Amino acid sequence: MASDGSLEEIEVAESRGARGFLRRYRPHLVALATLLVFCIVGYAVVQLTDEVRYEDVVAALANTRPSAILLALLFTGLSFLALIVYDLNAIDYIGKRLPFPHVALTAFSAYAVGNTAGFGALSGGAIRYRAYSRLGLTPEDIGRVIAFVTLSFGLGLAGVASIALMIIADEIAPLVGTSALLLRLVAGVIIAALGALLVLGRDGRAMHIGPIAIRLPDSRTWSRQFLVTAFDIAASATVLYVLLPQTAIGWPVFLAVYAIAVGLGVLSHVPAGLGVFETVIIASLGSAVNIDAVLGSLVLYRLIYHVLPLLIAVLAVSATEFRRFADHPAASSIRRIGGRLTPQLLSALTLLLGVMLIFSSVTPTPDQNLEFLASYLPLPIVEGAHFLSSLMGLALLVAARGLGQRLDGAWLVAVIAALAALALSLLKAVALVEAVFLAFLISSLFVSRRLFTRHASLLNQTLTASWLTAIAVICVGAVVILLFVYRDVEYSNELWWQFEFAGEAPRGLRAVLGLTIISSAIAIFSLLRPAAFKPEPATEEALRRAVEIVRTQNDADANLVRMGDKSIMFSEEGDAFIMYGRQGRSWIALFDPIGAKHARPELVWRFVEAARAAGCRAVFYQISPALLSHCADAGLRAFKLGELAVADLMNFELKGGKWANLRQTAARAQRDGLEFEVIPPEEVAGVIDELSAVSNAWLEHHNAKEKGFSLGAFEADYVSVQPVGVLKKDGRIVAFANILVTETKSEGTIDLMRFSPEAPKGSMDFLFVRIMEYLRGEGYTHFNLGMAPLSGMSKRETAPVWDRIGSTVFEHGERFYNFKGLRAFKSKFHPHWQPRYLAVSGGGNPMIALMDATLLIGGGLKGVVRK
Structure with a gap:
């Protein structure tokens, strides 16, 4: 075995230099870049809406025609129908067949979460992995489905935007302040590149990159999927178009603007493209449509196209939790899939309602509501309710991640925060819409209580860089809204100490300050808390307990625990364990957890969380297909490693x-x-x-x-x-x-x-x-x-x-x-021959994980190089 010193030298060498720094801190650097982009976008929004007042936006929102809302609902349904066809085409492309209700529920839920929470390929992909693994698809199949839907949307979006630009460049050029010739040139290059891919992939031909052959979809598949993608983009664009007031801008011109806005929102890495999408729309249409009307339409668009589908998805999977639906075999099957999706959907809904509470804390209360409150409640109650409501929103943001991990502590925090927020929403502003949404969340949490059985403290969960970025974006967004709403209020230090029913701006300032202080404390706690440490080899007592478990199991390979060179993590009941080692920044578990099957899901979660708390990636080496669904629940990606004879x-x-x-x-x-x-x-x-x-x-x-x-x-x-x-x-x-x-x-x-x-x-x-x-x-x-x-x-x-x-x-x-x-x-x-897999925690590089496993087996770099 290599000495500890040699392993430490390897780790130090890996972390030296700019490349090592970038590799180690890449998630944090990406998070900072995303936050910077959003800050720039927020500044742009404030500047672009300099002539707009909050009251005008509310008025435009209230004046939206009922027929426009009905049409928006219709086109939202058509768009999501097309999104379901994405998955159907992908499953057909990989040569599999799955029941339509299962695919429809999975695809609808995946897109509802992806559109709302952002990072669609990651968040929506995680939902697909959880559901489709239960339906018998292998990790390779699911990876191909995710790649198909992601690539088809990206290429379809580029194709639709380019074709639209090519046709109507003369109308688009004045909106974006450039020449029509340049727009047509860019569109032509994109169309030519897409055409080259279509020619290369005709009849299922393969492209050879070195020794690797990549088969592109055949022309029929390309054409069919492009039509589906074009229909989806056209329908979703129409959702916003029908909500806009009548304007001289035609639908084809708007389609090109919309496609570009969606694309830039995706590329920005800002969750759900928040702010980026709106900025492009406002900048493009501001000269042709009243900006206050555009802002009102954008708010409605977010509610109808993003929030409503998520509510429907939560309602659908929550309904499957009722026992009376489990009598029919088909309903029982859908119920099992719903149980896999519910935590992720409730996590997204909790995140959304947390954002709602935070944003509502910096927007004014209608005058009639304030007059009603002034008649029954003293001012300190209203002030306290307003301030605490924003903090309950932050608590929901933090609890949202724990709900996705099925933590009972997160469920409890979410219920308490939602109940408190419901009461506070009535005390601060008689906000009936907020109260209804919160009541819906509370009822959904209670219906799904049995799914949140993981006994873990929410305080022990370290927030990842992506979650911290989302919280930071939301807090910055609250500041931007505050600046927009109260731009006519001249700032002075006295605002912080003004307490009166009509003092809306001071209440918003205090709410933002509280959010900033608490969220900063959470971020500092999460960033400074992890400390990498080397797990110690098992003690003699631990080895004795592990051997006793091995004797009663079927897996003969589990006897490798007798070597004593691995650390051991036992289940809470002590009837199962994971044996693992550490190499570099990888915690590597060997085989499936050994022992009682009921303890395996919780052991997987505990191992992943312990590795993350130590600042390392979690890796499962040589695991069986039976463990893949539990790894998917914990956010791990699986890669085939070989076959067991x-x-x-x-x-x-x-x-x-x-x-x-x-x-x-x-x-x-x-x-x-x-x-x-x-x-x-x-x-x-x-x-x-x-x-x-x-x-x-x-x-x-x-x-x-x-x-x-x-x-x-x-x-x-x-x-x-x-x-x-x-x-x-x-x-x-x-x-x-x-x-x-x-x-x-x-x-x-x-x-x-x-x-x-x-x-x-x-x-x-x-x-x-x-x-x-x-x-x-x-x-x-x-x-x-x-x-x-x-x-x-x-x-x-x-x-x-x-x-x-x-x-x-x-x-x-x-x-x-x-x-x-x-x-x-x-x-x-x-x-x-039975397949065996390597599972790596979300975002981890499988090649690095496999290299770390090889070094661990070989006893260091010298052991690998030497036969």
Whole structure:
């Protein structure tokens, strides 16, 4: 094993230099850049609306025609219908079939959350991963679905905007202050690039980038999806267009402006494009339409196209929680999917209502409402309710993240904050709309109470850079609204101390100050709290407890915990555990959690949170498909790592044509004088010196060193606790393998397999055959032959990039590792191949995680370089 000092030197070297700094602090730098962009956008909004007054916006909002609202609702429905077709096309493209109700509910929920919370590919992708993994899609399939819908929207948006620009550049140019020729030139370049992709992908042709082949969708798929995307963009643009007052700007011109505004909002990385989208619309239409009317229409557009679908999605999945809907099999199936989506939807709704409370704290209360309050309540009650309501909004923002993680503490905080905010909304302004929304949230939380069962403190959850950015954007947005609403109020220090019913501006100032102080404290706590530390190896007591659990499990590989080189995290009941190690900035868990199945979801969550609290990424190495849904719930992405070979011992016998080669090998080994024997654990100590001599000779012959983590090392205490199968020649041990078993006799496997140079050719095959026969005779049903790395990667041109890279390495990487040879050796025993995965916490680079796992197994960089 490498020394601690050498590992620390590697970590220090990785963090040195500009590249290391950027890699380590990339999320924080992106967050700062996003916040800076939003600040610039906020300043632009204030400048662009210099002539607009808040009262005019409210009046324009109130004067919106009912027919326009009905039309906006109709086109919102059409747009979301097109969005559902996105997923249907994507699933059809990967060659799968899923029930329409399940796809519709998943897609609708994904887009509702993505449109509201922003980061659509991430937030909407997480919902798809949770739902589609329950429906049987593999991580590779889900990744391709997410890539399809994301890419199709991006390319479709670019295509629609470019075609519109090409046709109506003369009308657009004056709006954006540039020449029509330049606009047509830019549009032409984009259209040419899209046309080139269409030609390259016709008939499903593949593009070759080095050894990797990428198959683009065929022309029919491209055309069909482009029409769907164009319809979606046209419908969503029409939602805003019908809400605008009658103007000389035609629908085609507005469609181009809308597409550009959406695109810039996505590129800005600001959550939901908040402010960026509005700025582009105002800047483009301000000269042709009254800005107050534009602002009113934008507010309605956000409510109808963003808020309403989220409310419908929450209502739909909350309805599935009622037991009476579970009688019909189809309803029961949808209910299971709804249970997977509910926490994410409630998280988005809680975030939205938190924003609503914060923004309402900096907007004035209608005069008639203030007069009503003045008749019944003293001023301190109203002032206190106004100030505390904004803080309840901030509490909902913080609780929103915990709801997505199913924390019972977050559920409790959300309920208390929402109940308090409901009461305060009536006391501060008789805000009936706020009260209705909050009551809806409270009822949805109570209906879904059974889903929030994770016992964890909300205070122990470290907010990530993206969440801190969202809170900062919301606080800056509150400041921008405050400046806009009270631009006619001249600032003075006395405003902070004015307390009167008509003093709306002072109340807004105090609310913003409270928000700034509390949110800054939360940010400082989250940024300074994590401190990376190295997990300690398991104590003797922990090892004893872990071994007791392993004895009652079916997974023979779990005996690797006996090595004592890994840390152990137990479940709260102590009936399950995760064994893990740390390398670089990765906490790497080996295999699925060992022990009671009911404890596995919570263990996954605890491990991810502990790694995050230590400033590291969480990685699960060699996990089975059964764990993928729990990893998805915890926000991890899965990547195929290889395949595990498992032979059926009940049908194993060296008879028939397919076993001819092994039968001949076994016969040759017997003619060479090899004898097989299984040494029970209590007798291993008597031959430990002979085994050590064989092990040392094997290491020297292969110029290798002992490995660790997912492989055992030759240590007397480890080798002597389980049976050892040996091959003897002329009475001397020339080969051995330690046999890992559990008391359930479900499966057996081997870890160390060492040969002396004197062992005859074919000894490895003979040793495997005899161990398998021994285990079958002892009543074991399966033999675990171990994993073949990068085996079984999809070679299809539609496969994810990770699979294509893995397949390429498998085909051409023999000079570095015997990938094909290992697969061929295991195939001799005609096993069943089971996929195994690498899961990495959200946003983590799988290549870095895999490299860290390799270093951990090899005992550091020297161990990896040295065979």
